[in-house]
Amino acid sequence: MATYPTIVIIESDSDVTARLSREIQAAGSSSCDEAQPASPILELAKLKPDIAVLGPSLDADTSVECIYKMKIIDPSIPILVSRENVPFLSLEGVPFEGIHPVRYEDDAEFRRAMGSALKHRTQHNSRPDYPIVVGQSDEVRAIKLKIQRASTKDITVLITGETGTGKELIARSIHYHSHRCGGPLVKISCGALPEELLESEVFGFQKGAFTGAHRNKPGRLELAHNGTLFIDEIGDLSLPLQAKFLQVLEDKAFARLGGTYDKEVDTRVVAATNADLRKKVKEGLFRKDLFYRLNVIHIKAPSLRDRKSDIPLLLHYFLSKYCLELRKDPLQVPTKVIRHFNAYHWPGNIREMENAVRRAVALRDWNFVFTEMALEYRRPDDRDAAPDKSVLLPKWEDEKIGNLIGQKDFSLKRISRNYVAEAERGAILNALAKTQWNRKRASEILGVSYKTLLNRIEDLSLKP
DSSP states (O other), X not given: OOOOOOEEEEOSOHHHHHHHHHHHHHTTOSOOEEEOTTOOHHHHHHTOOSEXXXXXXXXXXXXXXXXXXXXXXXXXXXXXXXXXXXXXXXXXXXXXXXXXXXXXXXXXXXXXXXXXXXXXXHHHOOOTTOOOOOOOSHHHHHHHHHHHHHHTXXXXXXXXXXXXXXXXXXXXXXXXXXXXXXXXXXXXXXXXXXXXXXXXXXXXXOTTSSTTOOSOBOOHHHHTTTSEEEEETGGGOOHHHHHHHHHHHHHSEEOOBTOSXXXXXXXXXXXEESSOHHHHHHTTSXXXXXXXXXXXXXXXXXXXXXXXXXXXHXXXXXXXXXXXXXXXXXXXXXXXXXXXXXXXXXXXXHHHHHHHHHHHHHHTXXXXXXXXXXXXXXXXXXXXXXXXXXXXXXXXXXXXXXXXXXXXXXXXHHHHHHHHHHHHHHHHHHHHHHTTTOHHHHHHHHTSOHHHHHHHXXXXXXXX
């Protein structure tokens, strides 16, 4: 008995839907499901589609939103879309992954596109971990172009950018679009482990290499053989470990701790950091030769404040994603929330926005946005600055000052105390966001002792 794929037609015109349904049956499928462009993602997910067909009446913006909905349900799903929208969707003639452009009025072309989609479905099947880079801004288009170019070349890539900008997503995209996509993608987080543990985690060890080494253990580097090794926060590596990584890049070989011979390894290295490696090189904190070995292709992940045109699309994407994940009904976004998102500085970048939307979907409430994401801490003149010791001074509006003056226990001392407390909280949150909650580095930025910072974090009930 033949097994037919589940095909969903997303179209608002019923006559067009009926015609497409007949064409799909003529292409070899027995039947298909129908959906409106505004259908909630939970309804679309219940259909469990193998292929999506976006009807010709959908404009480019609606097509993008529908594409992302389907990619949330299944990142590798093939999608047919009108050729008229392809220039908007594509990048140098290469559209989204798994997108099949079609001229709907040409029946023969439609059947060919359906055949191409069926072939794509057979080759890729469902891949829930497939990375999707969300956005249509010029900055994101440039990133997609660099990913496309870097993927075809088996050389090292250095990804830089602030915390929360999606550096790991870019690394995963490079891996999954390369010829190594069938191999493993192994991640090493240099800032997560002390140096002595990091070395054994990366290179592995032989039995008896040290106390407690009761068996041979392969390291992350060995596990990445025939795949991609993603080194996150490589700027935190100590100089001795930098020398070892340099040897791996030059010789394609390494030795386990306690080992007596080198092991060859065939892996591609993609590194990421939120640090200024050129500055570290000048300060003697990072090896110049390793920097040049890593910086063959450089990709800079833009901050969210530099790609604010993507905020509406990201908001729609995260709402759909967490409505599906948390099994929640669609959540409306008040206009004032959208205005707030557009005005906010986003020190935590896309990660901060994603967490805010996830929280709103879970709580079914947006009020926390105005109390915890204060616009007073916006720094419009500091677009790409690295963390520094500048004080973030809150700007109080007249209405807020008037409310304090109108309270019974009003005093200048109380206003001063509240103002200083807000400035301190903002400065600490900013430093922690810039350093990805590395408290030691944040204390250095703020010019206080590590213990003092820990006490203030506890007093202010701050959490990542």
